[in-house]
Amino acid sequence: MSVLLSPERVEIQLGERSYPILIGNGLLGEPRHFDAAPAAASALIVSNTTVAPLYARALRDTLAGRFQAVHMLELPDGEAHKDWQTLNLIFDALLRHGCDRKTVLFALGGGVVGDMVGFAAASYMRGVPFVQVPTTLLAQVDSSVGGKTAINHPLGKNMIGAFYQPRLVMCDLATLSTLPARELSAGLAEIIKYGPIYDMAFFDWIEANIDALMARDPAALAHAVRRSCEIKAAVVGQDERETGLRAILNFGHTFGHAIESGLGYGEWLHGEAVGCGMVLAARLSQRLGGVDEAFVQRLSALVERAGLPVVAPALGLERYLELMRIDKKSEAGEIRFVVIDQPGSAAMRSAPDTMVREVLAQGCAS
Amino acid sequence: MSVLLSPERVEIQLGERSYPILIGNGLLGEPRHFDAAPAAASALIVSNTTVAPLYARALRDTLAGRFQAVHMLELPDGEAHKDWQTLNLIFDALLRHGCDRKTVLFALGGGVVGDMVGFAAASYMRGVPFVQVPTTLLAQVDSSVGGKTAINHPLGKNMIGAFYQPRLVMCDLATLSTLPARELSAGLAEIIKYGPIYDMAFFDWIEANIDALMARDPAALAHAVRRSCEIKAAVVGQDERETGLRAILNFGHTFGHAIESGLGYGEWLHGEAVGCGMVLAARLSQRLGGVDEAFVQRLSALVERAGLPVVAPALGLERYLELMRIDKKSEAGEIRFVVIDQPGSAAMRSAPDTMVREVLAQGCAS
Known part of the structure; x- marks a missing residue:
């Protein structure tokens, strides 16, 4: 190095x-x-x-x-x-x-x-x-x-x-x-996250440099870490205690936490669950009209190139809903998701249970 | 009522x-x-x-x-x-x-x-x-x-x-x-505390009304609770996280915590330990020149009239010192005490171990 x-x-x-x-x-x-x-x-x-x-x-x-x-x-x-x-x-x-x-x-x-x-x-x-x-x-x-x-x-x-x-x-x-390769990939999940929610130019950069990142090129890692920290700093600086904006940093985490909890903590790494959860959250965003199918495919392809799972484990649809209802972002029993409004911009939304079931049915292993 | x-x-x-x-x-x-x-x-x-x-x-x-x-x-x-x-x-x-x-x-x-x-x-x-x-x-x-x-x-x-x-x-x-009588007395300990550290006029009032307080006279209790909360509010408002002034609210607590911990939590009530601890802290204040013997006697008499112990349990002098060294107020192994600088005013001070031993030897049961 x-x-x-x-x-x-x-x-x-x-x-x-x-x-x-x-x-x-x-x-x-x-x-x-x-x-x-x-x-x-x-x-x-x-x-x-x-x-x-x-x-x-x-x-x-x-x-x-x-x-x-x-x-x-x-x-x-x-x-x-x-x-x-x-x-x-x-x-x-x-x-x-x-x-x-x-x-x-x-x-x-x-x-x-x-x-x-x-x-x-x-x-x-x-x-x-x-x-x-x-x-x-x-x-x-x-x-x-x-x-x-x-x-x-x-x-x-x-x-x-x-x-x-x-x-x-x-x-x-x-x-x-x-760092083991699996953990490098888990970190890349959170780096990729900053693209859809905040900065599509950074997303472009990650796509262009994913091979260098996977090869642990120091200059590529330095840029990815710095830009990720800058974005996180900008978001946290506006909303330290997560009363609003900060929640967008949880893109992919509602599905991801359900995967981690449903499989038992430690079975999948947090970043692996988030990687897969982002794909599910992107599909939900598509159904809500924020992004198109091409965007979902592009995100899914990058997650896969980063060495992360893109197919969710088969926990059962109702078990997923039950696990997501005790997520910290839920309010009065209603599940709240971070969805992409348009590429580079995210917001908190609820979604009908039927729509969430459709996303899970499509995204889970059979 | x-x-x-x-x-x-x-x-x-x-x-x-x-x-x-x-x-x-x-x-x-x-x-x-x-x-x-x-x-x-x-x-x-x-x-x-x-x-x-x-x-x-x-x-x-x-x-x-x-x-x-x-x-x-x-x-x-x-x-x-x-x-x-x-x-x-x-x-x-x-x-x-x-x-x-x-x-x-x-x-x-x-x-x-x-x-x-x-x-x-x-x-x-x-x-x-x-x-x-x-x-x-x-x-x-x-x-x-x-x-x-x-x-x-x-x-x-x-x-x-x-x-x-x-x-x-x-x-x-x-x-x-x-409320059981013992717990009423324990509460009076913390009310009495506000006199020596902040407001001797309130101390005079407590002395004059201790019988009414012990008899649970509602008007007396209402005044005592309100004035205590006012003083605490004034102190906490200036120093929420106890970086300075707020520590004076711990008058009697360094000795008191050692008593509670040394006897096993729950043996003495917290207020009982603080009542007795205030008498010890007043004696230490006297040795450091902040108050005179008459003040110590006056405080001790009021603590006793409130139904509280004024003689500390015999835990052994070295055990007391050991217990006080792990108090949260200690720094780098040095025990810090709240002492009365002059009646109605308190400050944090350290004291030589020999002086602390003398105070304990005088104030503990033999």
Whole structure:
């Protein structure tokens, strides 16, 4: 991988909760890139059993000059562990080490680690600072940006959490070199997402560069991560707590969450479910008149080229509807979908159950 | 009890998170007093096994006209249950009933119910609205006002929580008629607290009216609750997230939390531990030069007349220090105390361990 000399920087503008995202190659090893992290006596690096052996020591060495004590914690890896029991391991470690209200938490890993460490930071002593160091493509372009933190409940994904912003997000592209191919694809799903909902020129660019992205070309990845973060920053900056616009970032997620929950968390990766969910949501958008069949085919082809599933699992139509009714976006039992009004623009809509059943019947494996 | 015709109202000024506190007699039965609660399809009243049989049905009847569905949940009673397992009962009920992001939670009970329901509201789907209906004197003057929510961790009290404001606090003085004497005294501890830290004229008034308060005279209780809420509102309005001034509300709490934790949560009531903790904190203030021996005696006498303990349990001096070092106010291992600078004014200070040991040696049972 080539070395980028200076990191790119995207600012998330949220008043007193503003913070920078740094994007570059080899950032983890450079103490000066962590200047935006708050000063404190102690820090706790939380990672998982997969990522910690690769990068935790390097991060600790980098932080050693900023904190008197840098503690480490490894969580079990995987969405199946995004629960209270695992979250509590973080609280146990914080209290065991005598961590105080100024202790800085570092989330080193993918979306699961980021979501859990973020919620732990939001809740420990009613809030301590934290820094996101996402090591998956999906976390770099989505879950580490915007302040959504959560754990799962047996009855629903991300049902318990907080809006809580990090002080700094550090996207080190070098960490993507160790990412499994399936997870690279999962990250591409969230990158592709930004096209239909916000920026069709970016969609064109992704189509033209999908082979380079799949081959992990550093320049292509740097552009994709930066542009995704810029779009997310623009949306979140207008609607931090998702009272309106921000919900468009959930394009493909209503169907996707139902797939994840219906199969059991961890069976499909989140990005895989979102990739397939976008195709279903595009079909629904077509039936509602926002896009044409050619657009659906174009999106479906790109999702497939990104190595993602485009046929939904056969969970049964009624099971899908039941799962979608407990989605956080539903209101008074009515399912709400993000649909494409026209290419590059999205909105929240409800749809008749019969139409949703038709979309599912067409899009599911038989 | 006499009936007050119109409730008194104290406004908590926190910008877009501002909310009113209503104080009066028989408010629970009047739907119009709940006009400040948000509109939604559903509500969940959370209470405990002691309070629910007394007031839950009345509250449900009052709310029936505002919500299509009013669900009820009873939690086990007591500080020993202020933990994740009990909190999770609230999430289970919310999901089982298909509650959405607009569902309003009602906390009907004392401080434990209020703290847990508040944290559940802060965390369910990353935040739903909630209303405090405190039925203990302590909750009416302290825990239901100011937005501190939390659960306990085996290694420390209130270690996991959020700053999250209710939309409305409804202090129905009629509910105090069923309060056990010990809990009335516990509430008086937090009322007395506002004197030394903020308003010695109020302290004079409490001294003059302690017998009426102990006899539950409605007019005396109404004044004590209103003035306490006013002072708390003034302090919290200046420092919502306790970065400075707000910490003075913890007068007596550093010692008090150590007593509660050392004896095991629930052995002494929180207010009892705070009552005794204030006497210890006053002695520390005297050694630091803020108040004289006469002040300490005066405070101790009032605490005793309120039916509260003034001699601390013999936990062992080193155990006290160990417990206080994990208090949320401590920083980098240094214990921080709220001390009285001069009567009616408080500040955060650290103190030499030897001085703290002397205060404990003098104030503990032998």
